[in-house]
Amino acid sequence: MKNKMNHKLTLKQTLDKLKGNELTLDELYSDINQSISEQNKELNVYLTLDEKSLEKAKAAATSPLMGVPIAVKDNYCTKDLRTTASSLVLEDFIPTYESTVSKKLKKAGGVVIGKTNMDAWAHGSSTETSQYGRTLNPRNTDYLPGGSSGGSAAAVAANMCIAALGTETAGSIRQPAAWCGVVGLKPTYGRCSRYGIVAMCSSTDSPGPITKTVEDSAILLNYIAGHDPLEGTTATLEVPDFTKSLDKGVEGMKIGYLYKDLKGLEEIRSIFSEQMEVFKKLGATVDVVDAMDPKHGVSIYTIVQRGEVSSNLGRYDGIRYGNDRSFFGDEAKRRVMLGTYTLSKGYADQYYNTAQKVRTLYIKDYERLFKEYDVLVAPTSPWYAKKIGATEGAAMFGELEDLLIEASSLSGLPGISIPCYKDEKTNLYLGMNIIAPMYREDLVIQVADAYEKATKWNSWRK
Amino acid sequence: MSNKITTAQIKHIADLASIPISEKEENSLRDAFEETLDVISELQSVDVTGVEPTHQVTGFENVLREDIVNEENMFSQADALKNSKHTYDGYFVVPRIIDEK
Numbered sequence: 381m382k383n384k385m386n387h388k389l390t391l392k393q394t395l396d397k398l399k400g401n402e403l404t405l406d407e408l409y410s411d412i413n414q415s416i417s418e419q420n421k422e423l424n425v426y427l428t429l430d431e432k433s434l435e436k437a438k439a440a441a442t443s444p445l446m447g448v449p450i451a452v453k454d455n456y457c458t459k460d461l462r463t464t465a466s467s468l469v470l471e472d473f474i475p476t477y478e479s480t481v482s483k484k485l486k487k488a489g490g491v492v493i494g495k496t497n498m499d500a501w502a503h504g505s506s507t508e509t510s511q512y513g514r515t516l517n518p519r520n521t522d523y524l525p526g527g528s529s530g531g532s533a534a535a536v537a538a539n540m541c542i543a544a545l546g547t548e549t550a551g552s553i554r555q556p557a558a559w560c561g562v563v564g565l566k567p568t569y570g571r572c573s574r575y576g577i578v579a580m581c582s583s584t585d586s587p588g589p590i591t592k593t594v595e596d597s598a599i600l601l602n603y604i605a606g607h608d609p610l611e612g613t614t615a616t617l618e619v620p621d622f623t624k625s626l627d628k629g630v631e632g633m634k635i636g637y638l639y640k641d642l643k644g645l646e647e648i649r650s651i652f653s654e655q656m657e658v659f660k661k662l663g664a665t666v667d668v669v670d671a672m673d674p675k676h677g678v679s680i681y682t683i684v685q686r687g688e689v690s691s692n693l694g695r696y697d698g699i700r701y702g703n704d705r706s707f708f709g710d711e712a713k714r715r716v717m718l719g720t721y722t723l724s725k726g727y728a729d730q731y732y733n734t735a736q737k738v739r740t741l742y743i744k745d746y747e748r749l750f751k752e753y754d755v756l757v758a759p760t761s762p763w764y765a766k767k768i769g770a771t772e773g774a775a776m777f778g779e780l781e782d783l784l785i786e787a788s789s790l791s792g793l794p795g796i797s798i799p800c801y802k803d804e805k806t807n808l809y810l811g812m813n814i815i816a817p818m819y820r821e822d823l824v825i826q827v828a829d830a831y832e833k834a835t836k837w838n839s840w841r842k
Numbered sequence: 843m844s845n846k847i848t849t850a851q852i853k854h855i856a857d858l859a860s861i862p863i864s865e866k867e868e869n870s871l872r873d874a875f876e877e878t879l880d881v882i883s884e885l886q887s888v889d890v891t892g893v894e895p896t897h898q899v900t901g902f903e904n905v906l907r908e909d910i911v912n913e914e915n916m917f918s919q920a921d922a923l924k925n926s927k928h929t930y931d932g933y934f935v936v937p938r939i940i941d942e943k
Binding site: 472473474476477569570583609610612613615675676678679680682683690697698699700701702703705706708710713714716717718720721722724730731733734735736737738739740741743776791792818 | 851852855856858859860861862863867870871874875877878881882883884885886888890893894895896897898899900902905907915917921922924925926927928934935936937
């Protein structure tokens with residue numbers, strides 16, 4: 381069957397076409413499945429596909445999301461569909477229950493078309509630590525997609541789904557979104573339920589959308605956010621309609637530009653200063669602001685994450701499900717053991733307790749900045765995607781790549797990464813990270829949407 | 843390298859974490875430990891006198907729910923056991939942890 385390019389539609393376009401009877405689910409799934417079968421072998425995006433997805437889509441045709449195919453990171457428990465977290469420990473694990481976020485997605489009419497590759501247990505920023513092989517960056521296959529939600533970001537970039545879900549602890553949605561030239565929205569900690577997601581760093585884990593446009597992220601967030609009685613850290617606040625933040629512009633807004641003079645960002649600086657002019661032309665004010673040095677964020681995150689990992693991965697004993705602990709990969713072993721060490725008697729004060737105190741200093745620093753600014757912007761990642769193999773022998777690879785994000789994640793803040801530049805030679809993208817105060821996803825969507833519509837960097841815009 | 847870790851320490855930590863490691867891994871893990879500790883030790887330079895720690899960002903305390911059975915969230919004994927590789931007569935089989943002596 382000839383491919384009609386429907387796999388290249390955004391979520392909004394797909395819904396409009398389905399509503400207007402210009403597109404059938406048969407046509408949509410035919411194009412998506414063809415896109416998957418042509419590319420999955422090379423890119424290694426999906427670990428498991430749901431053979432019954434078209435059937436499920438047809439059953440959901442009258443729901444708000446009308447049966448659109450969504451790629452879901454393989455750390456969301458999906459009932460009766462294998463969930464590995466890209467680890468061999470869970471190579472044959474078939475969940476008997478559904479995560480809250482994927483349940484909400486399904487209830488709204490989204491269909492989990494398949495489960496995407498990731499860094500094993502979400503430990504990493506490359507998707508190279510997956511025990512099922514690395515995923516390649518669809519923009520240029522000599523490069524990594526980033527991680528840990530690298531499979532979901534690659535699925536979106538390669539049009540192997542209409543939209544995707546990822547999870548982020550400190551960069552795991554936004555950094556792969558930046559490297560793959562797509563949109564990644566990390567909601568406020570507690571905005572979307574962690575129930576049924578393979579636990580990694582429980583005090584920062586945040587599920588969220590990875591999409592082709594900002595509008596698509598707003599649409600998905602509307603359906604997956606909200607209080608969950610099964611998850612005590614979810615916010616009881618009412619969830620606003622995030623699509624109301626679209627097309628509002630940024631006139632009169634105050635934007636703080638972070639980390640301009642940080643060492644190591646010399647190359648990216650001139651590109652970013654140029655992008656700040658876009659906001660000025662749209663009527664916002666942009667000030668270069670001084671923030672606390674982000675390097676401590678790397679240390680805090682390393683200590684807190686390893687600590688929480690050593691506890692969360694304690695449950696994998698191979699008794700009730702999965703394989704035993706000899707199946708852990710190198711990265712998981714390193715992290716569990718480092719967490720065990722830094723939490724042990726005599727070291728907990730030096731490492732863990734100090735880290736949690738410096739975390740307080742970051743929260744206070746953001747509170748100070750948000751008294752003056754509506755949002756803060758900075759590069760998502762210090763530079764473009766790294767080449768495949770870059771993580772070999774680099775125990776701190778992920779943490780250093782996520783330098784510019786970690787402090788805000790530890791503070792629980794929402795943020796979005798949107799494409800803001802493309803290198804014509806390599807076809808690789810840079811991402812811009814926009815963060816806002818707690819529960820103000822509306823602001824990050826508003827600012828990101830205005831920027832996206834005023835520039836040419838989103839590859840799905842005509 | 844300012845942070846020295848011995849392979850004896852690595853073996854002890856692996857034992858505490860119940861992770862089987864080979865002799866070759868003892869060395870690579872030691873190197874990774876030292877590399878990581880060198881990065882995170884920079885935190886000692888931050889003055890945290892009088893600063894309260896943040897363990898979570900929501901501010902919620904003692905989140906409770908009504909003590910009623912949620913039938914939607916239950917599964918059968920067969921479902922509970924179906925992912926286990928070792929079951930017997932409706933039970934999970936666990937490795938022996940107490941010696942016979």
